[in-house]
Amino acid sequence: MAATPMTSTALSATSRADALDAMTTGEPLDLLVVGGGVTGAGIVLDAASRGLRVGIVEAEDWASGTSQWSSKLVHGGLRYLYQLNFALVAEALKERGLLLTTLAPHLVKAQPFLWPLKLPVVERSYSAVGVGMYDALALVGAKGTKTVPLQKHYTRQGAQELFPDIRDDALTGAIRFYDARVDDARLVIDLVRTATGYGALAATRARVTSFAKDDTGRVVGAEVHDAEGDRDLTIRAHRVVAAAGVWTEDVEAMTGSDQGLKVLASKGIHIVVPKERIQGETGLFLRTEKSVLFVIPWERYWVIGTTDTPWEQDLRNPVATAEDIDYVLEQANSVLARPLTRDDIIGTYAGLRPLLQPHRGSGGSSTKVSREHTVAEVAPGLWSIAGGKLTTYRVMAEDAVDVALGEEAAEANPSVTEHTPLVGAAGFDAYRHQAPRIAAAYGWSAEQVEHLLSRYGAELPALLALVDADASLGEPLTTAPAYLRVEAAFAVTHEGALHLEDILMHRIRLHYETRDRGVSALDEIGSIAAPLLGWDDDDLAREQAAYRARVAGEAAAEQERTDAAASAARAQVAGEALPASS
Template sequence: MARTCLNSAQREGALAQLQKEKVDLLVVGGGVTGAGIALDAATRGLRVGIVEAQDWAGGTSQWSSKLVHGGLRYLYQFNFALVAEALKERGLLLTRTAPHLVKAQPFLWPLKMPVVERSYSAVGVGMYDMLAQFGGGGHNAVPRQKHYTKEGAKELFPGIRDDALIGAIRFYDARVDDARLVIDLVRTAVGYGALAVSRAQVTGYLKDGSRVVGAHIKDLETGRELQVQADYVINATGVWTERTQDLATADGGLRVLASKGIHIVVPKDRIQGQAGIFLRTEKSVLFIIPWERYWVIGTTDTEWTQDLAHPVTTAADIDYVLEHANSVLANPLTREDIIGTYAGLRPLLQPKTKGEDSSAKVSREHTVAEVTPGLAAIAGGKLTTYRVMAQDAVDFALTQRGGPRALEEHPCITETVPLVGGAGYAAWQTQKERVAADEGWSPQRVQHLLDRYGDELPVIIDLIAENPDLGAPLAAEPAYLRAEVAFAITHEGALHVDDILRKRVRLDYEHRDRGRSALPEIVDIAAPLLGWDETQREAEIRSYSDRVAAEAAAEQTSTDEQAVRARLGVPDLVPMA
């Protein structure tokens, strides 16, 4: 287990190695795409470095709809290949690579017109099921579609408005904790030898003539600067793609637009239903997604031209989501029901390279291109297909370095590589009752831990055995154990309170006060593990509280410009260069 730990000691060791050792591949960007690339390359036997300017999953990958899905709406655009590819990846995640993190999720598609709508919707969902069945990757992972009368649908989802449907179709996709998926990808890559460093920003590239041969990197935690030598570099920085590639050259490269999507979170008892809801809107789709203690509802799709590091939710965004959700909910939601919101940016790939005019449609499909010799960029795609994107990026890099023969010598094997926690998940499921009895926990507690840590559950138990205080639940949110805060630091790379509460113990959007009531207890657990003195403890609490207050102020504004102004009034604890 120690080989897959992300922590401050591992980070220092990786920085030291990167300074003295040339790597085969340097990955810039620690979201789901970059993390997937690092794992793909490491499991092919390459020496890999991966650096991220923020915490892992610091950008798009922490604020998605938290779905692993084929993209049902893409069927209506006749993009069958994209849907089939995504459904295969959904099956792999559900059954083979991350069964502890990815869970089958039923959705109800309300129908409002008899016969015609049911017929074409049934054909669409039927094709969805067929593509999953014949696409491989665990096609039996989810049940097939089922049709309901109005009365049957209301039994499954009592909270739906009587006039919102005349019947419904139930279909399945899957949900995932997006940030935890990224963290586990990085951890798995580290287990196969990758050198991983968060809060390490690329500030320029090393060149031999016109060829990129590495990068200048600034350690944002200490201010140290270093140079990393690499045979090849891949830019996987999402909405930052153009900024990162422009450090090497202003000629050519990928064009990426940023689109903002926001979600609201409401308590579980506020909506009565045993499935999610899938709605087609005038702009895109809206999901009402059940989680254990709350519902996530979204998303929007609006152009973003503001600060890339701080997308924020506005009052107009919230009103849009409430309006569309209330169009089908029997008991309308109000602002007072909302316990959390979050905003993220999607990287939308422009189909032409920089400098070329194009009126073509913006697409979420991905592209890999060489920006300049020695440096490639990958952009587009979506969370579900990260593994395919990673394979394409590493194939491209290998081909550029060694031609087709390099692919034969280093084939992709990630279809069969489980992430940390995944390999023994099914076996530990059979041990729930025993573990509950041994540890004095409820079966629900054990399931919660298994669905977060999989077969690493014994590590949590060992942490508690070494320090029994960690066995107590957090006072502010008893769903989480104190040991989970410790694990976030010792194994999952958390360096600050923000890292813990936004991406590991995610009270930032799960709790009405965004986790502020838990701050003293979390700091008490973190301080000895991270070596914080009283000054640092106070700085962590102040920074988190100020950021939460700024985002709450942003939610009262009506435009992106006003919202960003409110958010930027509070500086980041560890700002990017």
């Protein structure tokens, strides 16, 4: 078992400043990680839990790229079975089991899905075999322990009792199977926080501008621009690993080498509709002409997606177009008895998936390869990792650290993350048993306490301490009562939020959960965050204006049919210049 973290897991403006100071003074790091998505966060935890002196820098906020806009599923990839990719599915299902039981049981929840069947005999037979294999591989990965229920078959009537809003002509029967869902951005933040507990140094808003090299041409660190302090810093490191997602080639180009990994950006969009708009007790798994579509239930809404289209515009700001939204509505309405309209949509979001391509250049080496991800040495001292998916972040991280260390050192100091719970996981079950007592003591409903436990797990005492110090923090947000005011404070004091958009997009997810993308909560959340971050009235006004401009830009993009027009509309309304490459 992994040791208990030795240092604080709280991320804050102070911890960020201290981390940058520590990374730029003293002995070089054993490893510097570039990129704060789920892969980079997994790498920094893997390295820190092995005892390495490791740092991580992210150009914006944690999970601000691909990792904040996924389908929010932890899954084996049922469709890969039909490609006979058993090893990949087995690996992902093992990771799903670890997240459900050991690593993050407070964040990752088992989720049933209904797979509608059109053909009564043939389709049910081969689908049953596929789902049966899925269940069997999950049991093998969990060493015989059942982490989710096994498949169950339904007649048309039985399926409609389970999902009343499914159309009569959409199925002859159905199979129910299980996967899991997760708040993707929160998972990333908790990975980084867990790593800091094992001594990792972590800083957001720290953009790598170039790589430092020694006289032999080996990469020995990075030049970093601190956006918060508007200063340039040098971080020395014996090894650097870039986990840059869709920015992989941009980061690799800083070395001056023509070697490395090549990725293509593929856009996926989701729509969000109120929970009461669709009557169903499970999610839906739909096979489409292009791929698959998920209809995923959360506590207060449904997430429906996704698309898969090339994106050639601004990588920082992918947006949903009118055409994207129409496509998702069309696919969902093909099975829903009460068709959805645009008026039903309370939120949308768009993200980019980095699709791994063959190597750039004639040289280079792929020192760790799977069907989904690759680690390659871009230049001496610098490795790059790309591909994969959220579910298998831990395997990707282990591979990256193993390769950077080298075979001999990796064997002598192996990964321990398979047994290392994230913050909030250890003691989670015990605090769930305390829920009635906590609810009574603080005047909260059972639902409110369950909400806190599902987000913070065994860290609940830290939130209670904030409420004990300021009783007003125990009240719900006025315009977003699903969240308590203490969650906005905790986002700043423990989860590293530096700006209003950090809170609204990655911690309290009002950006896609409400029709106004959280604008109505700006005053209240700002009043909580401002004193904690040392803002004056002008600072707060700038923060609010910046967020409003972002929201207005995204709303303008949704009225356009093409990516180019939508990207241009977003930039114009938000008052931003498009990158030259766009």
